[in-house]
Structures are given as C-alpha cells and as structure tokens.
Amino acid sequence: MPFLEIEGLIFNYEDMHMRFDLAVEAGECVGIVGPSGAGKSTLLSLIGGFEKPLAGTIRVGGEDITRLPPAERPVTTLFQDFNLFPHLSVAENVGLGRNPGLKLDAADQEQVAWSLRQVGLDGFEARLPGQLSGGERQRVALARSLIRHRPLLLLDEPFAALGPALRVEMLELTDLLRKAQGLTVLLVTHDPNEAARIATRTAFIAEGEVALFGTTDEVLRSDNAAVREYLGR
Amino acid sequence: MTLPRLGLFLAALIAAAIVADYATLLWGATAADLRDLTTDAYLRRVIGFTFLQATLSAVIALAAAIPASRALARQSDFPGRNLILQFCALPMVMPAVAAIFGIVAIYGRSGYLAELAGSFGSGWRPSIYGLTGILIAHVFFNLPLAIRLLLPAWSTVPAETWRLTAQLGMSSRQIFRLIELPLLRQYVPAALVFIFILCFLSFAVVLTLGGGPRATTLEVAIYQALRLDVDLARGGALALLQTVACLAMVAIAWITSRRLDFGRGTRLIGARFDGMTAGARMRDFATIALAMGFVSLPVAALVFDGLRGLLFAQQNLPNLLDACAVTLALGLPSGVIATSLGYPIAVASDRLRGSKPAVMLIGVAGLAGVIASPMAVGAGITLAFTGRVDLFAIAPVGVIAMNALLTLPFAVGVLRPAVARNHAQYDRLCAGLGIAGWDRFHVVDWPMLRPALGLALGLTSAASMGDLAAIALFGNQDLTNLTLLLYNQISAYRMDSASGTALVLLALCLATFALIERGIGGRRRSLALS
Incomplete structure (x- = not known):
C-alpha cells in the first residue's frame, strides 16, 4: 500500500478545474514539475490542508486525512x-x-x-x-x-530564491535529512535539474492533472508533447 | 519657478506664518500671563480636563477599534464588508455639529435612549453634558478612524504566515499574543497619538457638549479668551501650552513606534484559518455589529429626525437657504485653496526628499498644520490682515483662510502618496521621452492624479463646510453658515429646527464631497482605502 494516496481529488480555482491522482511510497522523494499555473502549488496546498477539495480523498499511511485541519495532518x-x-x-x-x-x-x-x-x-x-x-x-x-x-515533508519551491551553489547545498541537506529521518518528500520545483538531483520519481503536472508520473529520468526524457514544450526541446 | 520650489516656498511661508502668529500672540503676554498657566486654579482645571478627556477618548476609541478591526481583518470576505469600510469613512466628512445633534438625539435627556427606558417604566434621564457626552462624541468620530488606521496592519501579513499558524496549530489567542500584538505595536502608538491630538484640539464637541466651565478644554478656553474676553496674550499663552503638549505627544509616538516588516505576501486566498469556525465567526460578527451599531445609531437618528423636522416642524426656510449659500461660499474656496497649496507642497515633499533642510521645513509646515491650535491660527490670520484686533472686519476672508490652512494637511496627506507613486513609476519613462513641464502635467500627471486630486478637494471642501471653529471665531449675525445656525439652535434647545438644519448640513457636505470626488476623480471609487 502506498504511503501517500491521492484519489480523485477535485478542486476549482477561478476558471481552472483540477483533478489529481497520485500514489507515493514511503521514504521516496518525488519531484513535481510543470508549467506555472498548472496546479503544482495547489496540489501541495490541498495535501497541507490549506485548501479544501470539492471531492476525493487524501490518505497518509492508510489514514484518511482529507478533512483534518492543517495542524493535525502528518x-x-x-x-x-x-x-x-x-x-x-x-x-x-x-x-x-x-x-x-x-x-x-x-x-x-x-x-x-x-x-x-x-x-x-x-x-x-x-x-x-x-x-x-x-x-x-x-x-x-x-x-x-x-x-x-511529521513523516511527510512538502517543499513548495523552497530554494527558488537562492543562488545556484546554495540551492544545490540545500537540496543535498534536504536529501540527507530525508534519509536520516525516514521522511517522504514532495518537492515542487520549476527547475528540472533540481528534480533530477534528488527526486527518485517525478510527476509532471499540466492543466490541473498529473499528466505523467514515472522515474525522473523517464519523465524528463519523455516524448510527451507538453513535457517537450515545457522543457523547450 | 519650478513646482517643487514653489511647494517649498509655500511650505516655508506657512511655517513662518504660524511661527509669526505665535510670536505675535505672545508679544503682549507678560510674565504674569505665563505664570497664570501654572497658578490659576481655573486654568489648571482646564488643562487637567483637556488631558483627561483626550486620553480617555483615545484609549476608549483604540480599545474598541482593536477587536473591531481584528474581526474585520479576520472575516475578509462577507457581503456588506465594503459598505462597512466605506461607512467608516463617513465621520471624516461628517460635520461635527451634525453628528452631535444625532448623539444628543440618542443619548440626550429626552433622547431615544431615555424614551426606551421610559417605555419600561424607568424614569432614568441620561445626562450627556460634560465628560460623558464628550467621550461619546469623540469615540463616535474616532472609532471608525481608528479602525481604518489599524486595518492596514493585517494586510501587511503575507498569506504564508496564516498558513503557518494553521500548520503549527496556533489557537486564536496564541495568534493574537504572538503575531497580532507585535504587529499592532507599530500601529497603535501612532494611532493613539493622532486621535489624542484630534481630541485635544477638538472644538465643536467640547463647546456644544461640555456644558460649562467644569468641562472646558484649552481650545475652548482659547476661543473664549480671543472672542469673548479679547485677551490675545492669554490666548497666545494657552495656545503655546497646547502646542507644546501636542509636540510632546508626537515625540512619544515617534520614540515608541517600531518597524516590523513581515515582507510582501504572494496572494491572500484562504486568509485566516482561526476565523473559520462557527464560534469565531459569531464572535467576529457580533463585534462588528456592536461597533457599527454604535456609529450608525446617531446617524440614523439624525436622518430620521431630520426628515421629520423638515417635513413637519416649522422651518425658517429663508434662513436655512441663506445659511446653505454661506456654507458653500465659504467652504468651496477653502477647499480650492487648500488643494492648490497642497499639490505643490506634496510634489516638493517627494522631489526634495533627498535634501535634509527641505524635508525639515516641509515637515515643520505639515506638523504645524496638524498640531497648531486652530483658534490661534485664526487669531493670527486676523492680525496678519488688519494689524489690529478686529475679529469681525474681515470675517469671510478669515473663515476661508483659516479653514484652508487647517485642511491643508488633509490635502497633502492624500496627494503625497499618489504623487510619489507617479514619480516612481513614470519619471524615467518621461525623461526618456522628453516629456516635461506643462506637457508632463497635462499628459501624465493630471490623468493619473485625478482620483487623488478629487479626493483631496472633496475632503478639504467638505471639512471646511462642516467646521465650526472658524465661523464661531469670525461669524456674526450677518455671516451665519449652517454649522453656526445649527450650533445656535442646539444651544437654544430648539431641537425641532435643529433636526432639519442638521440633515441639510450633512446632506450638503456629503453631496459636495461626492460630486467633487466623482466629478474630478472620475468613476473610480477611492474612498474605501482598504
């Protein structure tokens, strides 16, 4: 059973309709990439409890946390x-x-x-x-x-404002802490290199959906048109 | 002369005029006059009462405004919220005497409150004249002002902070103690001092509701010295004392205020999590209703009684219409002068902000406009024009000039941020395109500044029209505007005629404000600052 399970999570923001499905194993570091406005941060806000989904469930370690207030979530x-x-x-x-x-x-x-x-x-x-x-x-x-x-750590572009060297240093520190503490990490980033550096798997988000989910390598090399457009290939 | 230089020159002129004014008033003051300030028992009581009522007014207004603004900040999205914020701006353009009529109509000896008590068989007669009435009126005016002064504090907190409090599981009480209290620490001292000074210098409220020598303030004592006793030296000594006290308060605010920068937030959706529970919403809405009820009751009484008075009571219509004409004829020129002076001064204060002497000079002129005794300014104007003590000879000019000077800080305060924004955004573009001088004003500044200019002219005109101080000092039977007419009617307890006058005065001020603000500012609604 996956550690984090997101099923049919529906959310509307202005004109945008989102529906997320995602399953993450315990101890994994998953990168979340995609064009801006695709819903990356919204997905994290939903898991963190800062936005209320219209439908769907979020389970962590088998427990349904969809209705819990932010502070009581793992x-x-x-x-x-x-x-x-x-x-x-x-x-x-x-x-x-x-x-x-x-x-x-x-x-x-x-x-x-x-x-x-x-x-x-x-x-x-x-x-x-x-x-x-x-x-x-x-x-x-x-x-x-x-x-x-808390076993699940959500990072919403936390190092985007830092210089390149510092960013690498912080990523490595994060990865070190993940291993030492046995954390599961979701990392939203607009920089594919960040995902390539520490994420074992990566989800590509487009238009409010997980369009592609696989090993970071697979996703970044995919022939998917949206991914190619995003990466500029 | 360039615009900034003109502004600097005008600021210098105003600063010099106010200093000269005080010097002239004090010229005749003897050591005995100054010694009187500390030995005269009557004066000592006046000074004590002035401090007491101003302190209590400011503290009560702030104590009520903190929960009210917190509730409004926490419930950031409900129908009618914008209306409430606009309503909070009403006392700014509402003539003091009109509001006093509404307050007497509710809380007075035979007001609605006494009537309500009577219908329950109680013979209770509230006594409003004295400290109680002054406090009610001052809180009526300053609670909405304090809410508007404090509300921006919350909008400086980024959305992430509220998310963080939710993530950490902070209770409403913990949020108040750990975040809102430190946040308010930088807003409350300045608001407290600002309101203290307004109440310290308040004239109409104390003159109307003070009800005798027991509840007299310095400003009213200065008025009595100048107008009734024609004792300039004593007036000057009192004005000096008053100004020193205000300066001390400004210094205290300066020292105690602290900057606290939360940084700029990204977006503000899903703002407050601790305000979403049913209990929190109920408490917040009850708080808002209580504060708004307090402010809207006198307004409602004023409108209701006013309509009844206009329709059914005997009105001296020619008198009323004459007073309307006088109100417009004295108020509009004041507004135009204040705004025309305020624009170059606002430009100067932004353009010359690199120069220490210029900043100081403009600061002194601006500060003087806020903390100088209106009565002393008025007396100074008379002296400047005639060179001798004759408060009646140049009455209309005196009223116009006094109100222009006293509303000038409003004009500068409204125009300065808009002017600064315009300069910051378009200076380089204009320099690049070679747009300067009149072209720049015509093509860039005027269209951009119209809302601010409209607001400034509307505010200064309405404030001048609703002012009682200048007309009380200069007015006479041949020169009676609506505020003086209303004051005379309230003093004579002719409440039936007063009700109609109060409503006409309020309507005229609001209509003038709205017409000018919309007419010049265009359709953009700029009254709701939050």
Missing part, C-alpha cells in the same frame, strides 16, 4: 518565503514547532538545539530572521519541520 509544508516570523528569534521560530504558544520546557529546548544542529545552525538561537541570509532562513524553517516530526 504533514509539514515549507514555503518559498515567509516561513519565519520576523519578530521572533531563531530558537522561538523553531520552538513554535513544539508548542504553538511558545511554552517550552527543558526537553523542548533540547529538541530545538538538536534540530538546529541537524541543519548546521547551532549557535544561531538568539538571532532574528532579519540577521540571516536567505539560505540560513530556509535552514531554520527546515529545522522547524524536523522538530514537528
């Missing part, structure tokens, strides 16, 4: 930007993942320190987001994702 989402509260310190931003009212006990503090070590930011606890680089801010957000201990 899912954590990393956005492209604005993952941190600008007036809270790094430790507080991460600590929110343990307690949304920031009432942190010694064990929680220990967890915060642990997760910051995982992303290579130990010693950054007291800083404010404004004092960090873009890459460091996303590391803090990753640390909070870790501390929430």
Whole structure:
C-alpha cells in the first residue's frame, strides 16, 4: 500500500478545474514539475490542508486525512518565503514547532538545539530572521519541520530564491535529512535539474492533472508533447 | 519657478506664518500671563480636563477599534464588508455639529435612549453634558478612524504566515499574543497619538457638549479668551501650552513606534484559518455589529429626525437657504485653496526628499498644520490682515483662510502618496521621452492624479463646510453658515429646527464631497482605502 494516496481529488480555482491522482511510497522523494499555473502549488496546498477539495480523498499511511485541519495532518509544508516570523528569534521560530504558544520546557529546548544542529545552525538561537541570509532562513524553517516530526515533508519551491551553489547545498541537506529521518518528500520545483538531483520519481503536472508520473529520468526524457514544450526541446 | 520650489516656498511661508502668529500672540503676554498657566486654579482645571478627556477618548476609541478591526481583518470576505469600510469613512466628512445633534438625539435627556427606558417604566434621564457626552462624541468620530488606521496592519501579513499558524496549530489567542500584538505595536502608538491630538484640539464637541466651565478644554478656553474676553496674550499663552503638549505627544509616538516588516505576501486566498469556525465567526460578527451599531445609531437618528423636522416642524426656510449659500461660499474656496497649496507642497515633499533642510521645513509646515491650535491660527490670520484686533472686519476672508490652512494637511496627506507613486513609476519613462513641464502635467500627471486630486478637494471642501471653529471665531449675525445656525439652535434647545438644519448640513457636505470626488476623480471609487 502506498504511503501517500491521492484519489480523485477535485478542486476549482477561478476558471481552472483540477483533478489529481497520485500514489507515493514511503521514504521516496518525488519531484513535481510543470508549467506555472498548472496546479503544482495547489496540489501541495490541498495535501497541507490549506485548501479544501470539492471531492476525493487524501490518505497518509492508510489514514484518511482529507478533512483534518492543517495542524493535525502528518504533514509539514515549507514555503518559498515567509516561513519565519520576523519578530521572533531563531530558537522561538523553531520552538513554535513544539508548542504553538511558545511554552517550552527543558526537553523542548533540547529538541530545538538538536534540530538546529541537524541543519548546521547551532549557535544561531538568539538571532532574528532579519540577521540571516536567505539560505540560513530556509535552514531554520527546515529545522522547524524536523522538530514537528511529521513523516511527510512538502517543499513548495523552497530554494527558488537562492543562488545556484546554495540551492544545490540545500537540496543535498534536504536529501540527507530525508534519509536520516525516514521522511517522504514532495518537492515542487520549476527547475528540472533540481528534480533530477534528488527526486527518485517525478510527476509532471499540466492543466490541473498529473499528466505523467514515472522515474525522473523517464519523465524528463519523455516524448510527451507538453513535457517537450515545457522543457523547450 | 519650478513646482517643487514653489511647494517649498509655500511650505516655508506657512511655517513662518504660524511661527509669526505665535510670536505675535505672545508679544503682549507678560510674565504674569505665563505664570497664570501654572497658578490659576481655573486654568489648571482646564488643562487637567483637556488631558483627561483626550486620553480617555483615545484609549476608549483604540480599545474598541482593536477587536473591531481584528474581526474585520479576520472575516475578509462577507457581503456588506465594503459598505462597512466605506461607512467608516463617513465621520471624516461628517460635520461635527451634525453628528452631535444625532448623539444628543440618542443619548440626550429626552433622547431615544431615555424614551426606551421610559417605555419600561424607568424614569432614568441620561445626562450627556460634560465628560460623558464628550467621550461619546469623540469615540463616535474616532472609532471608525481608528479602525481604518489599524486595518492596514493585517494586510501587511503575507498569506504564508496564516498558513503557518494553521500548520503549527496556533489557537486564536496564541495568534493574537504572538503575531497580532507585535504587529499592532507599530500601529497603535501612532494611532493613539493622532486621535489624542484630534481630541485635544477638538472644538465643536467640547463647546456644544461640555456644558460649562467644569468641562472646558484649552481650545475652548482659547476661543473664549480671543472672542469673548479679547485677551490675545492669554490666548497666545494657552495656545503655546497646547502646542507644546501636542509636540510632546508626537515625540512619544515617534520614540515608541517600531518597524516590523513581515515582507510582501504572494496572494491572500484562504486568509485566516482561526476565523473559520462557527464560534469565531459569531464572535467576529457580533463585534462588528456592536461597533457599527454604535456609529450608525446617531446617524440614523439624525436622518430620521431630520426628515421629520423638515417635513413637519416649522422651518425658517429663508434662513436655512441663506445659511446653505454661506456654507458653500465659504467652504468651496477653502477647499480650492487648500488643494492648490497642497499639490505643490506634496510634489516638493517627494522631489526634495533627498535634501535634509527641505524635508525639515516641509515637515515643520505639515506638523504645524496638524498640531497648531486652530483658534490661534485664526487669531493670527486676523492680525496678519488688519494689524489690529478686529475679529469681525474681515470675517469671510478669515473663515476661508483659516479653514484652508487647517485642511491643508488633509490635502497633502492624500496627494503625497499618489504623487510619489507617479514619480516612481513614470519619471524615467518621461525623461526618456522628453516629456516635461506643462506637457508632463497635462499628459501624465493630471490623468493619473485625478482620483487623488478629487479626493483631496472633496475632503478639504467638505471639512471646511462642516467646521465650526472658524465661523464661531469670525461669524456674526450677518455671516451665519449652517454649522453656526445649527450650533445656535442646539444651544437654544430648539431641537425641532435643529433636526432639519442638521440633515441639510450633512446632506450638503456629503453631496459636495461626492460630486467633487466623482466629478474630478472620475468613476473610480477611492474612498474605501482598504
């Protein structure tokens, strides 16, 4: 049985009608590519619980999560930007993942320190987001994702604003954490190279549907007209 | 002379005029006059009461505006929301005396509230004159203003932040404590001070509802010194004290306000998750209904009584029509002057923002317009024109000039952002195409600035028409506009005639505002700022 199962998930946004079906195995990293406006981010929003589908089901580990509020889903989402509260310190931003009212006990503090070590930011606890680089801010957000201990990690173009070298570094860090923590990862990206680097399989989304789903290599080399147009081949 | 230079020159002129005005008023002040400020028991009470009522008014207005604006921000999409936001702009163009009539009609001794109590067999007679009435009126005017000042705070929060709060499972209370409170910290001090100053300088409300020496403020005391006692030195000393107090408040706001930048959000759909539960929606709508009820009751009473008064009560129609004509004849020129002065000053304040002295000078002129005592400005105008103390000789000119100066900050405030946006967006394009001078104004600036110019002229005209301070200082039996007529009727408890006058005044101000705003600004609706 697949770890993440999406069946007949229907959603309308303005004039666009979407219908998603997708099955992802536990521990996989799946890339999600496609032209802008095709519905990539909407798919992630539906899984994260930020949009309500008109019909269909989302199951994680066999459990139906379609109607659960975002915080109760076994899912954590990393956005492209604005993952941190600008007036809270790094430790507080991460600590929110343990307690949304920031009432942190010694064990929680220990967890915060642990997760910051995982992303290579130990010693950054007291800083404010404004004092960090873009890459460091996303590391803090990753640390909070870790501390929430949710098996499914959704990444919505999280490194798109970073330079090429930093982007590769962050992708590798993400992949490392996936293996170490046994996470299942969905990575929305507009850059096929990102998918090629860490995604074992890739879904190509076009016009509100999963048009193609297979190994990343297969999808990127496919003769499908939409894929060719998207890649400019 | 180029437009920015003209603007700078005008700003300098205004700053100099206000400084000279204070100097002249104080010229005759002796050490005894200044010492009176601290020793005279009556003055000490006036000063104390001025602070008390302004502080209470501002705190109550803000305390009510925080939950109300939070509810409006959280319920970002429901039918009628836009109407509510537009309604919140109404007190800005509503003449104070007309609103006071509505407030007395609801809360007065024989108002609807007393009538309601009576129908339950209670003989309760609310007493509105004094602190209670002043607070009700000030909250009526400033609650909607505070809502409009605070509401933009929420729109600075990106959609991702609300998603994050949902993902982290934050409760409504936790969101308030961890996100909204720090967010409000940067908006509340400035709003508090702004409203404090408005109430500190408030004239019509205190004159009408103060009801005697126990509840008198500095501004009314200045009016009494200038108009009734013709004691310029005392008026000047009081005005100076008032201005120093306002300056201190501005400084406090400056020091305590903090920038907090959430960054720019991507899109705002599915905005707030904590506001979607049935309980949250019910609480929010109850809060909105309560706030809007408080603001709309006096307006409803004013319209209802006004219609009844116009139809059935005996009206002195020629008097009313004369007063309408005087209102237009004094208000429209004020608006035109304020907007014509405001445009070059707005251009200057954007063009010359690189120059420290220019920024300072324009800042002083703008600040002076906001915190100078209207009464002191009025007295200064008389002195400038005649050189001697005669408040009646040049009455119409005095009213027009005083209102033009007092509404100038509105004009600059409305025009400045629009002018700045125009410059930022089209300067390089115009430079590239060689469009400059009159061509630039005619082809680029005028079409782009029409909505802002319409709003500025509409606001300044309506505000001048609804003002009581200038006409109370300069007016007389031969020069009575609607606000003065209404004030006289309310003071004489002739509520039947007052009701009609109040409605005519409100209708005239709103119609003038709407006609100018639409006529010049085109069809674009620019009153709803959010």
